[in-house]
Amino acid sequence: MKKIMSLGGNYYQMTAVKAAKRLGYHVIDVDYLPDNPAHKYADEYYNISTLDKKAVLELARKLQIDGIMSYGSDVSAPTAAYVAEILGLPTNPLTSVEILTRKDRFRDFLKENDFRVPKSMDIIDVKEAKDFLCELGRPIMIKPVDASGSKGVSKVISIGEVEDAFREAKSYSKCGNIIAEEFVQRSNYQIAGDAFLVDGEIRIFGLANEHFDRLCNPLVPIGESFPAKISTKKTEIARSEIQRVMSLLNMKQGAINLDFMFDENGELFILELGPRNGGNLITDAIKEACGVDLGEYTVKAAVGENISDLMEKPYHNFITSYVIHSQKSGNFTGLKYSNGIQSKIIRNDLFISPGDHVERFNNGGFGIGAMLIKFDSQEEMMQTMDHMEDFITVCVE
Template sequence: MKNIMILGANTLQIPLIQEAQRIGFNTVVVSPNKEEPGFKYATYPIYADVKDQELLLKYAREYDIAGVITDQTDIPVRTAAYIAENMGLPGIGYETATLFTDKFLMREKCKELNIPTLKYKLVKNIEEAIEFFDALEGDAILKPVDNQGSKGVSKINSKEVLIEKFQEAMDYSKSQSVLIEQYVTGREFVVEGLTYDYEFQNLICGDTHYFNIPDVFSATTRIFPSTADKDLVERVKDLNRKIVTGFGLKQGISHSEFIMDGDEIYLIETAARGGGVFISSDLISLSTGLNTEKFLIEMATGTLKEVPEIKDTGKVCCYMAFFLPVGEVVSIEGVHKVKELSYTHRDNLDTIYMGLKTKPFVDKTARKFIIVSGDSHDELIENMKAIKDALQIKVKTDQGIEGPIWN
């Protein structure tokens, strides 16, 4: 059996690891966290930093891998490209991987492609940040250029808040530089795409709905397909095509997020991997019939013979997510019932247990989530309501007993 290296071992990488083994590969699974659940399915577990490119290249050669891959996470994308490039394996190229994982470079490339961008500036110190914020004469958003999970992202509505939040953003930035950008509010879209040998096609376009929690830039639901009118959806898809092809992606699944300001559509970010929270593994499949993991594995190992057929299944689907209040879980009801419903699919509810000490939800990684489907948007909303009614979790907090935070 040949070996394939998979970078990442958390819940979201499990579908990829399992599919690789089903196809017939030994899995060399890499993560620094020995407790991550993906290691239960690994043939060869490697406990190492997924950003350590030289070390993982050494392991890749040692295990004589036939391919290297990651999905649903940004952090290992450059490492996967570096290993593939140095071993002559199929990949997207290190330069392209860097472009897709640096928010500043994304905006610079958009300008090069004559794609409108929000006002932005890359800054390395608080003085530069204050100067740009003053020039904006409005709210801004501060974010590390090369991190994920919304860590270190803050809305800035005053100079005092900027000074307070600046160092936190810097702490999450590996390059020690942060992006400060014009803040707008408007309809948001998410688009998944597929590329093989530079030939691109949009897969699904959906709507993003956020939690109403200050400085928590996390979606409570992402619903596919979008309810926007056909012409607007086509505009979003056309922009996504222009960006992904213009960025030079050779192969793989892409995940892009957009926001509207008035009638203009702007890129928030794009990624050379599938969307997290099982968008890649489940929501694409439910919507199009594509086995995303099989496609990614065959592409990474050079065994893909032709692009899989993409079809519209007619399904409406989403992930629905919630946070738990800060405290201790004292009661759990309805998890088994929710898992047994005909319209629920994958979830991470098994990470909730009696006595769990919940922490402040400073980023997306604290979310609990469920993949849900229906035959129409109305049916999906009904199914989501039934799940909320069935899932009763109680957390003892300083303010008393509280339940899940859904919005």
């Protein structure tokens, strides 16, 4: 029986652990949080930080694993690539994975290879951020270079907002580096989703509309709806340019989490390409929408199984993933459903119980549950997801 090591055991990572068990593999879960829910589905659990490359490598050697994966996590992706390279296991190049998981390095890579990118700069203090804002004369984004889930990300319009934004970004950066970049106005929906590489070629290009809560934090995604509302021409442009990124980085296998948009002039901006499956139940939503199980293919790729049979399939369902979240802080009392939404929910998992304290949804870490919702049409799906406050309410007191 092949052994696969999974880095991380949170709710969203259960998808990969369960997929590995369905395929008959021996699953070893590793992270520093023993109460994480995915651990109970694994065969073994070890309490080691997924950032500790040497400790993870030592354990992998000891257990003689056949593969390692970082499902849904940018943070542990470099560790997985590091261990796999040293042990000669299937992986993408560590240097490429490190570029894709660092916003500053990825921006530099895009610039050097003539991709369209927002004007940006690395900033070391508040003064540099203020100078950059004044120089541009228009809004900027301030971000930690190594955080995910929109943690520490702020849109800054005026000088008076810079200090708080810089402090917020700094608090979420593990390496302490901050990037400021020009804010680009998108023309329509931001596009999310997952691609999947087989022998270096994009075999799956699963696109979704990304939705935000305009009444809470308009920068933090609350869900993704499949299929995406995007023209064939724009899809082809995005696929071609993202394939160019993958080829330049010598990426060969596995899932790539997508985040891109087109501006008001129709120009493509690649925002992020994560070397892993998406969070927020994106893999699960794709499976419901078109029947392709990218969780299983991620596991197979990690242990070197043949994945050449992976093919795109047409969408036959309108599916959204949805992050249950609160628009204000307080003690959770329950969920209120309106306008017939409850009958459309096909998966509903809460991470908390009545009486637990919840925080206002300022970043992805404050989600309190997850759903998959099935709609009868794309029009109904888009209308609902753009006004979720009329359908699902998190009640707090």
